[in-house]
Amino acid sequence: MSIVFIVLSFLLLFFIFAPIIKTSVSSSPSTLWNTLLEQDVYSSILLTIWAALIATAIGLVLGVPLAYLLARRQFWGKRFLEGLIDVPIVIPHSAAGIALLFVFGKQFFLGKLFGHVGITFVDAVAGVVIAMMFVSVPFLIDSARDGFKAVDVRLEKVARSLGASPWRTFFRVSLPLAWRSIFSGAVMMWARGLSEFGAVLILAYYVPFLNSHPVVAPILVADRFASFGLDYARPVAVLVILISLIAFITLRTIAFRGEQA
Amino acid sequence: MIAIKDLKVDLGSFMLQNINLDIRPGEYFITLGPTGAGKTVLLEAIAGLYPILEGTISVNGKDISRLSPEKRGIGIVYQDQVLFPHLSVKENIAFGLKSMKCPKREIKPKVDTMVEVLGIAHLLQRNTTTLSGGEKQKVALARALVTEPAVLLLDEPLSAMDPETREEMQRELAEMHRHLNVTIIHVTHDFEEAVALGHRVAVLNDGQIVQVGTPEDVLRQPNSEFVAHFALSRxxxxxxxxxxxxxxxxxxxxxxxxxxxxxxxxxxxxxxxxxxxxxxxxxxxxxxxxxxxxxxxxxxxxxxxxxxxxxxxxxxxxxxxxxxxxxxxxxxxxxxxxxxxxxxxxxxx
Missing domain, CATH: 2.40.50.100 (RNA polymerase II/Efflux pump adaptor protein, barrel-sandwich hybrid domain)
Structure with missing residues (x-):
């Protein structure tokens, strides 16, 4: 049995890694460097990284308290709510983009509300951010919730009996102990945000950013492929893959440093 | 000193009710009951960590039943100690003093005195995950005692230990109690512990206190099946x-x-x-x-x-x-x- 399982595993691993490795080594470093120096490309990559970072930061501020409540409190409809939170993962992302447009468009409820304070979403960086956030925040919430669940509730009880207020207990006990799960959830969220295509395409295509009008990196790859073909799209694809990989590996290394301690 | 009147707690499948206890200052009080009798919940209710339905708990004449746990000054030590895994032994023990805004220069001497009393000064810099069961227990005791709680609650403190460590810890508990003269409520399902440590015992059965007295009295005239069964088995x-x-x-x-x-x-x-x-x-x-x-x-x-x-x-x-x-x-x-x-x-x- 083991042999069959190992062979099947190798088939799958080959399927995952072959395209990534083949693409990564397909462009020469000089081609990559020149591509990176194109304004279209670097402003697109910066926009993507920046917007995903903002989305993750907002996700942390709003998602961690929600995750804590889900881990600690029992309330009516909790199961349903947990299912609902994962909906953005399972619906087509172009449909998610349409749904967002319906709420954040200029003539709709939240769009109007934010319009009063000068924030618009359609074809703006803010639109990229909420599109990324919508489709990626479930990863953060789920991971943070599991992290809080793994913290023995009696540690919090002991802290309270030792004179710690609920706030102090949260910041000195619960949060540090769940931190690794929260951080790896945030990395997942950020990575998922980076790669978002469908929802961003609908809500915010070309956006004003750094004195130009870039599109996010996944759209740039698709655009170049559709308009100019494989050779033109490939270096951008390689750059996007490499940057994502380096960031992902670095962050995971930080998160799991001292795991054995 | 600590008076519990008509306490009622909802345990889901049954109720802890008609709990009336008067515990004297400096007393070593044992609550004895079979597994699942609601002993841990009783302790958590006293500490304010479990909601109560009715009744009052007062310490030194002051009603504390509506106070939040951090304002009660009641220490609790759980069966498996639950030390903060991200903090060193020293930081664990100092946690309560820091929470209570104890001035910095007073923290070190207080921690030092407590580890001296419990004989764990050599553990201060250690990581909590490398301690033995008995050592963890002493750290958990030090962590609670250093805040000078009005009452110390012990939740089956000896149950998870091997027989040898248990006997040693039992002696240490008695020694610690003599030395610090702290009021203790200790819950257990082990009658020998009650006999060895307790001034008085309350027997808890079906969510009610069925008997209170010295361990010998309770043993001689048991009015609960739990104690009667024990009286026949030892x-x-x-x-x-x-x-x-x-x-x-x-x-x-x-x-x-x-x-x-x-x-x-x-x-x-x-x-x-x-x-x-x-x-x-x-x-x-x-x-x-x-x-x-x-x-x-x-x-x-x-x-x-x-x-x-x-x-x-x-x-x-x-x-x-x-x-x-x-x-x-x-x-x-x-x-x-x-x-x-x-x-x-x-x-x-």
Whole structure:
């Protein structure tokens, strides 16, 4: 049995890694460097990284308290709510983009509300951010919730009996102990945000950013492929893959440093 | 000192109710009950960590039942200690003082005094995950005690330990209590712990307190099945241990008879002897067993295949015999009989 399982595993691993490795080594470093120096490309990559970072930061501020409540409190409809939170993962992302447009468009409820304070979403960086956030925040919430669940509730009880207020207990006990799960959830969220295509395409295509009008990196790859073909799209694809990989590996290394301690 | 009146707590499947207790300052109070009797919840309710439905809890005359846990000044130590895994031993112990905004320069001396008392000064810089069970227990005790709680709650503090560590910890608890004179409520399902440590015992059964008294009183007149069952499963006597001729042995004086035991303890002790470890005979036995006494049979409890026979020497020894042996020896109330048991069958604590 083991042999069959190992062979099947190798088939799958080959399927995952072959395209990534083949693409990564397909462009020469000089081609990559020149591509990176194109304004279209670097402003697109910066926009993507920046917007995903903002989305993750907002996700942390709003998602961690929600995750804590889900881990600690029992309330009516909790199961349903947990299912609902994962909906953005399972619906087509172009449909998610349409749904967002319906709420954040200029003539709709939240769009109007934010319009009063000068924030618009359609074809703006803010639109990229909420599109990324919508489709990626479930990863953060789920991971943070599991992290809080793994913290023995009696540690919090002991802290309270030792004179710690609920706030102090949260910041000195619960949060540090769940931190690794929260951080790896945030990395997942950020990575998922980076790669978002469908929802961003609908809500915010070309956006004003750094004195130009870039599109996010996944759209740039698709655009170049559709308009100019494989050779033109490939270096951008390689750059996007490499940057994502380096960031992902670095962050995971930080998160799991001292795991054995 | 601590008074609990008409406390009622919802445990989901049943209620903890009509809980009335008056615990004296400096008392070592034991709450005894079978597993699932709601002992842990009772402690958490006292500490404010579990919501109560009705009743009041007051400490030194002040009603604390509506206070949040951090304002109650009640320490709790759980069975498996639950030390903060991300903090060192020192940081664990200092946690409460920092939470209570104790001035920085006072924290170190307080921590140092406490670790001195508990003999764990050498552990201060250690990581909590590398400690043994007994060490963790002492750190958890230090962490609670350093904040000078009005009451210290102990949730089955000895249950998760191997027998050797448990006996050592039991002595340490008694020592710590003598030294610091702190008021303790200790819950357990182990009657020996109650006898060894408790000034008084409250027996908890079906969510109610069914009996309160000294361990000896409760043992002699049990009004709960839990204690009655225990009373039949162990002979427990108080006694005074003194040196025997041979090393490693002690003579324990109890009720005017001297029992040979294997222990290093001296002074006031308790003895526990299992009914199945006692032989009954109608004639004196010549055997390797060091203890043999003549008495009169005063009680017989029929449990089908086995019988519990009480022989009054005094004290009363409850002995377990099979029905067959019982009939062959023609044991009856009022007849003379000999009880014989090995020195090593007696557990001294």
């Amino acid at each position: 002979n427990i006597f108080p006694g005074e241990a003194s040196n025997a001729n041979n090393n490693g042995y002690a003579l324990v004086d109890t009720d005017g008879i001297k029992l040979m035991t294997v222990t290093d303890l001296r002074g006031k002790v308790h003895l526990s002897l299992r009914p199945e470890d006692i032989l009954i005979s109608r004639e004196p036995l010549r055997s390797t067993a060091r203890n043999s006494f003549e008495g009169t049979i005063t009680d017989i409890v029929d449990r089908g295949a086995v019988m519990f026979v009480t022989v009054n020497v005094p004290p009363d020894f409850v002995c377990l015999v099979t029905r067959q042996a019982f009939e062959e020896l023609d044991l009856r109330k009022g007849v003379k009989a000999w009880v014989t048991f090995k020195a090593s069958a007696i557990h001294v604590f």
